[in-house]
Amino acid sequence: MMRLAAAACLLLALGAIFATISLDFRERTALPPLAAAYVEMVPRELGAPNVITGILLNYRAFDTIGEVAVLFMVAAGIGLLLGPGRKPKDAGRPGDAARDESEPEPSTEIVRNGADVMVPLIALFAVYIVLHGHLGPGGGFQGGAVVASCVLLMLLARPDYRIRLAQLSVAESLAGVFIVLAGMAGLVFAGGFLDSRVLPLGEFGTLFSAGAIPILSVLLGTKVGCELSVIIERFRAWGR
Amino acid sequence: MTISHAVLTTGLLLTLIGMWGMLTQRNILRIIIGFALMGTGSHIVIVAVGYVANGTAPIIDDALPLSEAAARAVDPVPSALAVTAIVIGLAVTAVMLAFAIRLYGAKKSLSIDAFADSKW
Numbered sequence: 387m388m389r390l391a392a393a394a395c396l397l398l399a400l401g402a403i404f405a406t407i408s409l410d411f412r413e414r415t416a417l418p419p420l421a422a423a424y425v426e427m428v429p430r431e432l433g434a435p436n437v438i439t440g441i442l443l444n445y446r447a448f449d450t451i452g453e454v455a456v457l458f459m460v461a462a463g464i465g466l467l468l469g470p471g472r473k474p475k476d477a478g479r480p481g482d483a484a485r486d487e488s489e490p491e492p493s494t495e496i497v498r499n500g501a502d503v504m505v506p507l508i509a510l511f512a513v514y515i516v517l518h519g520h521l522g523p524g525g526g527f528q529g530g531a532v533v534a535s536c537v538l539l540m541l542l543a544r545p546d547y548r549i550r551l552a553q554l555s556v557a558e559s560l561a562g563v564f565i566v567l568a569g570m571a572g573l574v575f576a577g578g579f580l581d582s583r584v585l586p587l588g589e590f591g592t593l594f595s596a597g598a599i600p601i602l603s604v605l606l607g608t609k610v611g612c613e614l615s616v617i618i619e620r621f622r623a624w625g626r
Numbered sequence: 627m628t629i630s631h632a633v634l635t636t637g638l639l640l641t642l643i644g645m646w647g648m649l650t651q652r653n654i655l656r657i658i659i660g661f662a663l664m665g666t667g668s669h670i671v672i673v674a675v676g677y678v679a680n681g682t683a684p685i686i687d688d689a690l691p692l693s694e695a696a697a698r699a700v701d702p703v704p705s706a707l708a709v710t711a712i713v714i715g716l717a718v719t720a721v722m723l724a725f726a727i728r729l730y731g732a733k734k735s736l737s738i739d740a741f742a743d744s745k746w
Binding site for chain 1: 628629630631634635638639641642645646649650676677678679683684685686687692695696697699701702703705706709710712713714716717720721723724725727728731
């Protein structure tokens with residue numbers, strides 16, 4: 387009871403603060419100077435129509451690398467928490483041992499047939515999202531998340547499907563190495579670390595344009611997709 | 627009431643609901659759901675703050691030529707920040723779920739009342 391009252395008090399206070407924020411909020415009528423500069427600079431200097439991707443993969447690409455590092459640490463941390471050998475050997479009740487030995491329960495025909503149709507389409511869509519990150523909505527993170535959803539659907543439809551963690555870690559490490567190498571190339575041949583202007587800008591609005599941004603996008607998509615798939619596989623392997 | 631105002635208020639309400647869930651629920655999974663709701667609410671707030679009246683997505687194409695971009699595009703910086711926040715939110719949720727699985731393995735219960743022995 388005390389706890390509920392304390393929670394209610396805290397939330398009422400917070401609600402009052404939020405109410406003042408909401409009441410004082412005025413919709414902007416013009417861009418702030420920094421945003422206006424970005425909107426002008428990204429298409430002109432980087433040749434990328436999508437301003438957000440330009441910010442994420444060039445001006446703030448260092449933050450993006452940090453974000454990928456966070457995802458990597460999460461994959462490693464989940465390996466630490468749910469990895470093989472972490473599971474207690476005396477897993478409780480007598481009935482459990484027999485159930486663990488048996489095959490995983492097969493999924494229904496609807497899920498299997500649905501996955502057969504959807505998995506290739508989702509994979510194709512993921513490639514589209516990654517490759518068109520600099521032209522329209524999309525990019526490495528979004529495409530990587532779609533790849534992971536594809537893997538998840540695959541695992542739901544075919545519980546005996548084995549993900550090869552070793553291959554995923556090789557792909558992920560290579561993508562990470564190449565991202566850092568691209569960053570170094572920017573340091574040597576262009577304006578700074580991860581500057582995407584190491585390659586020619588190309589024709590504005592075409593697939594092969596905007597310097598190194600599509601390449602960084604592909605590398606990022608590979609890395610994020612692999613990391614999220616590893617996380618999903620860890621959860622799955624723990625449950626069986 | 628303008629559209630960004632409505633979106634901002636929704637985001638703030640969602641944050642409050644998530645926080646209420648985190649503070650009052652005793653089931654660990656429900657606490658995690660509360661955390662995810664709070665995160666989603668803050669993403670909505672971030673995006674709402676970046677809206678500019680009558681603006682469109684900051685993607686330069688036939689519909690938004692470069693000459694009009696600065697006048698008609700919404701602020702791209704909060705959107706870029708929201709992408710970051712979503713990824714980090716996913717990472718935090720995954721770690722919390724892994725901990726929930728281990729806690730369940732230790733006590734065979736998902737109620738946080740079962741884990742009071744090392745409270746202080």
